[in-house]
Amino acid sequence: MTTQKHDFAAPVQIEELAPAARLSLRVRPDHRAVLADALGLDLPARIGDRAASDGREALCLGPDEWLILAPEAADLIAAAAAVYPTAPHSLTEISDREITLHLSGPSVLDLLATCCPRDVGALAVGRGCRTVFDSATVTLWRDGPAVFRMDVWRSFLPHVRNLMALAEAELATGL
């Protein structure tokens, strides 16, 4: 599987991104604002909405669940621990759980449509969702009309990459 980074004629480009810190936050809605303050990051209440500041990103995955990305996890963990007595929550580092793929190119929606049952085109730019790719749970971040990030649980990655390679070959032949 080659990364066609500079081949702008390619229908899709798939790259693995460098590892970054990833955290799973579970907190009840009453204490959401306290955690948002402590983390210095807005925690949007609507599922699929995202927030970003200082290189940190949050994606609302469920009514009491957020996925947080950051360059480093230690500061966030310490900041959250400091407010634990007033705002009970669970903040778990899951950096190693997933590998993030950067997907782009004019046929990226076709590539995703081969294995995602939901209408990925309906996901607005700047939003995200947890969904399924073939049988693997993935998190999709739509960064541009034809730019996505996809977090894939690492043990599913070979399966996902194989399916993508097949789809990529079909797209390249103009199918």
Added chain:
Amino acid sequence: MLLIHCPYCDETLPELEFAYAGEAHIARPVDPSALSDEEWRDFLFIRTNARGTHFERWRHIHGCARFFNAARDTVTDRFLVTYKAGESRPDLTVKESAE
């Protein structure tokens, strides 16, 4: 493919993102040790098996991951309504007469 409305995501999404999770509104006995064997069996295993409207639990497993309830017609497979976990069984006759 069935399309299911998730009451938490407030989106109508393909069935493949969801998992079925049995009949809804089965309350766990307050004092299990006071139950006879027959009552415990009924709680664990005996279900409605409705022909028609069935209240059941679903989970948006590949999505918000939340459990919620749905009323589905077991004959037509049509979802009549979905609602959040913890909410009481909706009165479907009111809904029908309003339509």
